[in-house]
Amino acid sequence: MGGKLRESHLKSEGKAHSSSNSYFAKNFQNPLSWSVMSLLKQGKMNVMVDAFSMRHALIAMLEKDMLGLDCIKELHEKTLI
Incomplete structure (x- = not known):
């Protein structure tokens, strides 16, 4: 059995x-x-759209920060000369 x-x-x-x-x-x-309509569904399916937009925002912030660091580096080099 x-x-x-x-x-x-x-x-x-x-x-x-x-x-x-x-x-x-x-x-x-x-x-x-995937079609755009499948990404725009309410509820759990909206998690995918949120992830894509968060990724885009994070990349934009990192690019801004890196540009700022380059400017600071240039200013620092000018003050040392």
């Missing part, structure tokens, strides 16, 4: 796992092919 129960459990577990893999392959394999 226990062996049959274990076999049926493993078979059903494999089916669920393979269906989740096919869902992943179908929907998340190539993010460049």
Whole structure:
């Protein structure tokens, strides 16, 4: 009895796992092919849009800070001369 129960459990577990893999392959394999409308959904799907906008803001802040550091370095070199 226990062996049959274990076999049926493993078979059903494999089916669920393979269906989740096919869902992943179908929907998340190539993010460049996603349409804009799929990124603008309410709720949990909006997390992707937030991540993209946060990345853009972080890159802009880092570029600004690096530019500021270059200016300070130039001023420091001029004062030493």
